[in-house]
Amino acid sequence: MPGGWPRITEADGKTARSDARTQERHDSGPPADPTGAPRSSGGAQRDGNGNTPPQFVPEQPRRSxxxxxxxxxxxxxxxxxxxxxxxxxxxxxxxxxxxxxxxxxxxxxxxxxxxxxxxxxxxxxxxxxxxxxxxxxxxxxxxxxxxxxxxxxxxxxxxxxxxxxxxxxxxxxxxxxxxxxxxxxxxxxxxxxxxxxxxxxxxxxxxxxxxxxxxxxxxxxxxxxxxxxxxxxFELPDPETLYRLWEQLLPDALPVEPGLNIEALAQESAGLAGGDLVNIITGAAATAARRGGKSGVVTAADLTSEIKNAHRARAEVGRAPESHIPAEYTVRRVSPGEVPGSNVAPDAVNAEDAESPASAPTASAAPETPA
Missing domain, CATH: 3.40.50.300 (P-loop containing nucleotide triphosphate hydrolases)
Known part of the structure; x- marks a missing residue:
C-alpha cells in the first residue's frame, strides 16, 4: 500500500456502501410501491404511466x-x-x-x-x-x-x-x-x-x-x-314553482326595497330555470352594492333588468336541447353524395346548416345567370 493512504477496514466499507445506497435512493426519487408502481412525494400511489390516479372523495351532502x-x-x-x-x-x-x-x-x-x-x-x-x-x-x-x-x-x-x-x-x-x-x-x-x-x-x-x-x-x-x-x-318551473323559488332564493340578509312584488317577478321570469334566478339575484345584488349608501338596496328595477338579460342570453347564447326536437334534427351525419366535389363527408354538421339530399346542389348543376 502506498505510504500516506488511509487503511479502509471492512466496517468502513459497509458504511460507505450504505451511504451510497442512501444517496442513490435520494437521487432516484420516492420509493416504489411493492407492486412496482411509483409513489408521489405525498404518498399517493401512481399508476403505471407515472400519473397519480383520480381521487374519488366522499363528501357530506349540504342540501336537503x-x-x-x-x-x-x-x-x-x-x-x-x-x-x-x-x-x-x-x-x-x-x-x-x-x-x-x-x-x-x-x-x-x-x-x-x-x-x-x-x-x-x-x-x-x-x-x-x-x-x-x-x-x-x-x-x-x-x-x-x-x-x-x-x-x-x-x-x-x-x-x-x-x-x-x-x-x-x-x-x-x-x-x-x-x-x-x-x-x-x-x-x-x-x-x-x-x-x-x-x-x-x-x-x-x-x-x-x-x-x-x-x-x-x-x-x-x-x-x-x-x-x-x-x-x-326535470321541467322548467311553472308559475307556482317560480313563485316559491323567488321566495326561497332571496336571502333574508339581502337588502331589498319594501313591497317587492314576488308574483310580478315570477311572471316576468317565465321560461327561466332556478339556476337563472340565482344569477339574476346575484347580478342585481352587485348593482345595489355598486350604488352603496342608503340607495344600496336591491330594487324591482334591478331584478327586472337582470331578468331581461337572462331572457336575452337564453335566446342568443348557446343552444339548449329541446325535448320535442328529435336528435337527428340536431346533429346528423352527411353522406358523401351530399358533399359536392368531395369523397369524404364531415363527421357531423348542424341541421340548420346542412341541406337535405333533395335540395342539395349536384356537381353537374349549372350556375344561375343574372337576369
Missing part, C-alpha cells in the same frame, strides 16, 4: 330535499325513486321481485332535463335523505389518454362508493353513457366500447344508489337506458 323546489309532478317521481331505494329489500326479497329481475342489485336513477332545473342539487339531496355521503364524478376524472386507464378509473370510483357506503353521482352522464360504436376502425373506438362494457358490468354489480344527470338524454346507449330503473324528467 326540503330545500329543492320542484314542480309537483317532478317531486312525485323523485319520491318514487327514494321508495325504490328505501324498500329495496321488501320489494326484491319479501315480495320476490327478484324472480322477474334477478340481476338487479342496486338502484340506478336518471335525472334529465334543461340546464339549471336542479338535477345535481336533487342528486345531492337524495343522498342527504338517505343519510349517506356522496361521490361526484365527472367525465374529466375518469377519462384518460392512456389505453386501459379509463376502465380502471370507472372501477375505482365504484369501489370507493362501495367502501364508504356513498351515493355515486355522475354529472353530464351522456359523456359516459354514450352509444357504443358498431364500426370499430381504430384503437380509440375499441377503447370507447371497452369503457362502456366496464360501466355496464359495474352497474350490474353495484348494490348502492347511482344517480346520472344529463342535459342530453338522447345520447344514452340503449343498454344503459334499460338498466336505469327510473328516469325523472
Amino acid at each position: 330535499l326540503a330545500e329543492v323546489i320542484l314542480p309537483d309532478a317532478v317531486r312525485q317521481r323523485v319520491e318514487l325513486a327514494l321508495d325504490l331505494v328505501a324498500h329495496h329489500t321488501l320489494l326484491y326479497d319479501t315480495w320476490n321481485l327478484r324472480s322477474i329481475d334477478p340481476y338487479r342489485r342496486g338502484t340506478a336513477l336518471n335525472l334529465y332535463g334543461p340546464s339549471g332545473t336542479g338535477k345535481s342539487l336533487c342528486a345531492e339531496a337524495l343522498a342527504h335523505r338517505l343519510g349517506q355521503p356522496v361521490i361526484n364524478v365527472d367525465y374529466a376524472q375518469i377519462e384518460s389518454k392512456y389505453v386501459g386507464d379509463t376502465p380502471k378509473n370507472i372501477v375505482r370510483c365504484f369501489e370507493e362508493a362501495r367502501e364508504h357506503g356513498a351515493v355515486l353521482v355522475f354529472d353530464e352522464a351522456d359523456s359516459i353513457l354514450g352509444s357504443r360504436l358498431s364500426r370499430v376502425s381504430q384503437s380509440a373506438d375499441h377503447a370507447v366500447n371497452v369503457s362502456r362494457a366496464v360501466m355496464l358490468h359495474q352497474l350490474d354489480r353495484f348494490d348502492g344508489l347511482v344517480v346520472f344527470t344529463t342535459n342530453f338524454p338522447r345520447n344514452y346507449d340503449a343498454a344503459f337506458v334499460r338498466r336505469i330503473i327510473t328516469h325523472v324528467k
